Amino acid sequence: MSYFIKLVLLVWVFIASSWASNVETFAKEAKYKALKISPDGQYLAAKMNHDNKDILVVIERSKMKLVHTYQFGEKGHVGDFFWVNDDRLVFDKVQMRGWHENPVTYGEIYAGNADGSEQKVIFGFSAGSKKEYGSLRTRNLKSDLAFGEIVDLKRSSDDEIIIAYRPWGTDIDTSTTIANLNVYTGKKSIITRLPVGNMNVKVNELGEPLYAVGVDDDGYLKEFVYNKQSWRPFRTESTISTIVTATVSNKNTLTYLAYHSDKLSVFQLQFPKLTNQMLFSHEKYDVEDLITDPVSGQVVGASLLSGYPEYHYFEPEHRFAKLHSTITSVLPQYYNQIVSATKDNRLYIVQSQSDQQPTRYFLFDTESNKLTSLVHSKPWIQAAKMGNRKPVEFTARDGSTVYAVVTEPPTKQDEVKVVTLVHGGPFGVYDDWLFDTEAQMLASHGFTVLQINYRGSGGYGEQYEDAGIRKLSTLMQHDIVDGTKWYLKAVKLKDESKQSIKANACIMGWSFGGYSAVMSSIMAPDVFRCAVTAAGYYDAYRLSSTADYTNIDSVNTVAQGLYGDDKSELLKASPVSYLNDLNVPVLIAHGGQDKRIPVEQAHLLKDKLEALNKPYDWFYREKEGHGFYNEKNRVAFYSKVIEFLNQHL
Incomplete structure (x- = not known):
């Protein structure tokens, strides 16, 4: 064909x-976040942001006419959504908490028809309740006090989906139950229980389990196959380290x-x-x-x-x-x-994006x-006025090839001002060519943005990623510094009329990127003029017992293998151990509800800089978590960043 x-x-x-x-242009939440067509093509369902809430709208495709809007109360948001059949939708509910800016899930699953009829909570603590949509009237004694998630849509059925759930009060190391769930009645029938916690299960078109993969409490990859209604280990002697x-x-x-x-x-x-x-x-x-x-x-x-x-x-x-x-x-x-x-x-439905264009959706008709x-x-973004992004490579001090992405300002600048924007993770994550909101925000204000995929990043092979293990304060920082030096030198060679630009760069990042902003500034005081650290950590030893993942055995075991678990080793890898050598101004940003990297890390850095009479700026939002979810807070943060960078570059 x-x-x-x-x-x-x-x-x-x-x-x-x-x-x-x-900055408002870049701080705004995406208007449309997902778009799916019904199996018969009659409807389009779109998850969109309206009045700072994620809602679900159903459109009659032939007339492009609004049919129904699914939305919860003041603090409720629509999460993931799926078409089960020509008329029935299922979707998750996430909830805002008064002391938090970002939503959380309690594991509830909702269902409703395209026209808004037969709305029902089919799984969760309010399942089966007599209710008006969005307001609970009575509690159902058979409610599910559990976190539920949709596993599969069961392609052979128009009225059932496959879900996984685990009781409230447990973490992801708890073995989950797999069940059929009727999308009209909410009735569920248990299929099996996964053999260990922290696993993903795959089923066939009939909804029958085939395979499960995950990590045990000791951090080892485990595979199982389902046969005759029981799980049996698979490839137990395998050296496979990753399956995704x-x-x-x-x-x-x-x-x-x-x-x-x-x-x-x-x-x-x-x-x-x-x-x-x-x-x-x-x-x-x-x-x-x-x-x-x-x-x-x-x-x-x-x-x-x-x-x-x-x-x-x-x-x-x-x-x-x-x-x-x-x-x-x-x-x-x-x-x-x-x-x-x-x-x-x-x-x-085709989902497309480029380096200058955020996600857009097309409809292709094969007839x-x-x-x-x-x-x-993000219809307010004009792609033609965004900066070009290009993948680049450079040679690190040990002779290895390291990868990066450069975003150039959309208009020619009299002076090249570089911001090295460091990604978090750090393992397995990498910056790609696609549209990057913060990179484009910085580029639109005249900065050249350098995003270095230091060793430890994903995308370039297992050896490249594994090279960063327990080298967060050494090899990873060397790559960040070497990449910045390389780019500054490349700019100078490109335009011989320029004067020395030895220190014409600042460094910025979130999470591990924030850690790197401080650590690289300490290691290379002649390279960076300032540092912006957001949701970063500065005492690796203290973080090893306070981060949220330390309460989950399977995750914490892996983390210890990657980051280290020896006190002296962790203190040696901590920026707070070297703050006497920090000689650039720092902008410290953090949220008071951050569970991944608790806000005490930001206060620790702030207090020590004050004691040493070192220059710093402070940006704090009490209700934010690991990142800034509230649009007004993002606007304020981006404004502060631009002001800070312009002051020091």
Whole structure:
């Protein structure tokens, strides 16, 4: 099948706005966050932000007419949502707490029809209650005091989904129960219980469990297969260290990512024979995602994002592979994912984004061969006025190749002012080519943004990531410093008329990026003129007993292996041990409800800088957590950052 696509630039509910390069532009929450089509194509469902709440709107596609809006009370938000059949939706509810800016989940699952009828809490503490939507009238004695989540939509059924749940008061190390859940009655029937905690389960189109993978309390990867209503260990002698992004097709084939010849590659495991084969591996980069038919679940290819976007089809003659390839040829400047489709394979929702364009959604009609633009997630962003992002490479002090992304200001600047923007994680995370809000915010104010994927980052193979283990204060910081020095030198060589720009850079980051902003400034006082640290940590030993993950055995064991668990080693890796050598001004930002890195870390740094009479600025928001969720707080923070950088660069 071939496609000659006509691109129709008709925009549904597009909101025009005048452009202004200000922090409000970048601090605004995305208007549209997800878009899915009903199986028969009659409706579109969109998760969107309205009055600072996430709501779910249902649109009659043929007329682009609003049918119904699902929204909770003042503090309720819609989470993930799915079409179960032509008319029925299921979705999670997340709740704002009075002392928190960011929402949390209590594990409730809701269901309702496209027109708003038959609304029901089908799982959770208020399930089965007699209620008006959003306001509880009576408690149901059979309510579920448990955290529930949707596992699969059970493609063979129009009235059941597969869920996983665990009791309130437990953490993710608690073994979860897998059950069928009727989306009309809320009745559930238990299928099985997972053999250990912290596991993900995969089921076939009939809703039958096939496979589970996770981490035990000792931090080891465990795999199980389901046979004759029981779990049995699988590949117990395997040296596989990572399995991600698993999906099951209608043919009982599990496709997943695991390391092969150092790179994250695509494998398929066939049930019930358990034959395993490698389908695709890239010589330089890890696979980012699988190209999957949303109707059948069949995987036809893989995408990569460690450089510029790449697509590789290992079933190039498959109908869906041809479709995806054609759409990509029409939208070559975008990274394209097909996220939803009708059951007759006629209509597809395409999610696209680029380095300058935030996510936008298209509708592709295979009968008319028309690709119609539907909505922009951030319609106020004008892509033409964003900075170009380009992947780059440099050689570190030990001769190794290290990767980075550079965002240049959209207009030519008289002076090159570099902000090294360090990602958090640190392990497995990496900055890619796609639109980055903070990088573009900084670029729009005249800064060149350098994002270094130091060793320990994901995207470039197992050895590249493992190289950072227990080297957070050494090798990772060396890569950050070396990359900044390299870029400053490259700028100087590019324009020989420039005077010395030895220290024409500042450093900024969140979480581990905040830690790095302080640590790299201590290690390389001749490179950075200032540092911005947000939600960072500065005493690694104290954090090892106070971070939220330390209460979860499986996660904490892995963390100790990555970060270290020896007191002297952790203190040696802590910026607070070297603050006498910190000679640049620091902007410290933190939220009072941060559970990942408690706010005591920020106060510790602040107090020690005061005692040493070192310059610092302070930005604190009592109700924020690990990041700033409230839009007004983001505006205030970004404004403070720009003011601080302009003062010191």
